[in-house]
Amino acid sequence: MAVLAVACSSRPAAPSATLPPATLPDLSRTETSVQEQIAASYATLQSKPNDADAYGAVGNLLLAAEYPDDAEPFYLHAEALAPGDARWPYYLGHVYRNRSAPEKAIASFERVLQLRPGDLPTLVWLGNVYLDQGQPDRAEPLFDQAIAAQPAPVAALFGAGRAALAKRDYARAVDRFERALAADPRATIVHYPLALAYRGLGDTAGAEAHLRQRGDVEIAPPDPLMVALRDVLRSSRAEEERGERALNSRDFDGAVRHFKTALASAPDNVSIRQKLATALSLRGDVNGAIAELEEAIRRDPRFAQAQYSLGVLLAQQGRVAEAAGHFAAAVSADPAFPAARYAYALALAQTKRYEEARKQLAEGAARFPDHKEFAEALASLRP
Numbered sequence: 001m002a003v004l005a006v007a008c009s010s011r012p013a014a015p016s017a018t019l020p021p022a023t024l025p026d027l028s029r030t031e032t033s034v035q036e037q038i039a040a041s042y043a044t045l046q047s048k049p050n051d052a053d054a055y056g057a058v059g060n061l062l063l064a065a066e067y068p069d070d071a072e073p074f075y076l077h078a079e080a081l082a083p084g085d086a087r088w089p090y091y092l093g094h095v096y097r098n099r100s101a102p103e104k105a106i107a108s109f110e111r112v113l114q115l116r117p118g119d120l121p122t123l124v125w126l127g128n129v130y131l132d133q134g135q136p137d138r139a140e141p142l143f144d145q146a147i148a149a150q151p152a153p154v155a156a157l158f159g160a161g162r163a164a165l166a167k168r169d170y171a172r173a174v175d176r177f178e179r180a181l182a183a184d185p186r187a188t189i190v191h192y193p194l195a196l197a198y199r200g201l202g203d204t205a206g207a208e209a210h211l212r213q214r215g216d217v218e219i220a221p222p223d224p225l226m227v228a229l230r231d232v233l234r235s236s237r238a239e240e241e242r243g244e245r246a247l248n249s250r251d252f253d254g255a256v257r258h259f260k261t262a263l264a265s266a267p268d269n270v271s272i273r274q275k276l277a278t279a280l281s282l283r284g285d286v287n288g289a290i291a292e293l294e295e296a297i298r299r300d301p302r303f304a305q306a307q308y309s310l311g312v313l314l315a316q317q318g319r320v321a322e323a324a325g326h327f328a329a330a331v332s333a334d335p336a337f338p339a340a341r342y343a344y345a346l347a348l349a350q351t352k353r354y355e356e357a358r359k360q361l362a363e364g365a366a367r368f369p370d371h372k373e374f375a376e377a378l379a380s381l382r383p
Contacts, residue, residue: 007306019080022055022073025062031235033265034065052082059091064233068095075076078304086115090122090225097129105129120146120153121294124221127159136166146221154184165193170200180219188215221378236266247279255279270296270303277309286313305335311343320350331360338368342377349381357381 024042025036038061043052060073074096079088093108109126112119123146130139140163146156147322161176177194180187192214198206220226230241243258259276266272273296293310296303311326327344330337341364346355358381363376 012313019076020073022058022077024058025067025070027067030065031237033267034061034235037061037234038065047048050081050087051089053077055081056085056088056091060229060232063091063095064229064238065235067283068098071095079255085116086112086119087225089115090198091138091229093122094226097125102129102133106133109148118145119157120149121223121225122220124153124159127156127163131159131162131166134166135240136163139163140167151183152179152219154180154187155219157183158187158190158219161190161197164195165197170197173197174201184219186217187219187225188213189219190217205217234260236264236269236272240272242267243272243275243279247275247282250282252279252283256283264335268299270300270306273299274303274306274309277306281313286317289313297326301329304330304337304340306341307333308343309338311340311347315343315347320347324351325345336367338364338371338374341367342373345374345377348373354381 011151024038024043027038030038035272038058041054041058041061045058048054053089054347055074055078058198059071059078062068062071062074072092075088075092077094078085079092082088089108089111093105093112096105096108097103099176106126106129109122109129113126114121116122122141127139127142127146129143130136140160143156143160143163146153147160149156157176157180161173161180164170164173164176167375174194174197177197179188180190181194191210195207195210195214198204198210203314215357230238239258239262243255243262246252246254246258256276256279259272259279262272263269263276277289277292277296280286280292290310290313293313296306297310300306307330311323311330314320315323316328324344324347327340331344334340339359345360345364348354348360358378361374361378361381363369365378
């Protein structure tokens with residue numbers, strides 16, 4: 001912390017007369033390890049006041065630590081010192097995009113394309129900004145250029161579908177959205193605009209089918225610079241994100257390693273412990289997963305997800321009576337948790353507590369009418 005105090009009290013790093021000073025903000029709300037990392041990078045910058053990479057390194061740390069406004073001056077200085085380096089306008093584009101400063105975001109991303117014509121992630125992000133500004137005619141050619149890459153990026157197909165939908169070209173929108181889903185069925189955010197496109201074509205059945213599947217899983221283009229940005233911080237949150245990416249890519253050993261590192265500096269974070277248990281289970285270490293879930297529950301008995309997950313693992317081992325207790329705890333902690341209530345009802349039925357099972361199924365059918373399994377199980381569970 002002494003290093004941080006020295007860095008924050010030092011003079012700004014050689015600001016240009018035409019640029020805002022590049023100084024550090026109050027970092028007290030961040031983890032100590034992140035404060036020290038930023039302070040060290042800032043100290044390096046002060047010893048190299050004309051080094052674009054040194055400015056950019058501090059900017060990257062601030063942006064990764066969710067201080068985008070404070071990262072902006074560092075990127076501006078980096079860009080001024082190295083106008084041919086596309087990294088700095090690219091990161092500025094994201095700063096402005098997240099700040100809802102579309103004109104600046106457009107200018108920054110267009111500078112990137114001047115330096116890197118055809119850069120795929122920039123094409124997609126710039127297209128998205130134009131779409132958000134209600135300019136589908138300017139967005140669509142950018143997405144089409146990105147789609148020309150093989151294989152076509154899902155984010156570009158989704159953007160092209162949105163542009164076509166905005167122009168009421170419903171057939172083209174359906175084609176692009178369907179291709180996006182075929183490439184990545186997990187991209188559930190596609191279903192809602194696809195439903196609108198089918199409705200525009202007069203296909204009510206198609207619209208209803210996709211409305212039922214709508215979700216909020218976002219789509220981003222392959223983006224090496226943003227991946228690099230996410231990897232610069234040494235913090236529990238950064239390690240958690242790395243664990244999540246490893247888990248999604250089915251690198252279970254990597255996920256376990258990252259979640260354990262995250263827990264070392266945040267042992268009370270039951271959400272990370274839950275994710276570690278998931279990775280351990282998928283790696284085949286069920287006993288290790290159970291131990292982590294039990295520890296999460298010890299630290300927070302009202303953490304419904306851990307109660308439910310522990311119940312699932314115990315039920316898989318034939319310990320149904322114990323599982324029922326954890327499902328009950330999950331339902332008590334979160335009555336709007338349909339999977340927990342359904343699992344609780346099945347566990348009650350398996351342990352011959354039929355009246356209680358019927359009560360839970362009836363409650364589930366009333367609370368979650370879209371979950372047909374409650375009504376079906378209730379009908380099959382005869383007195």
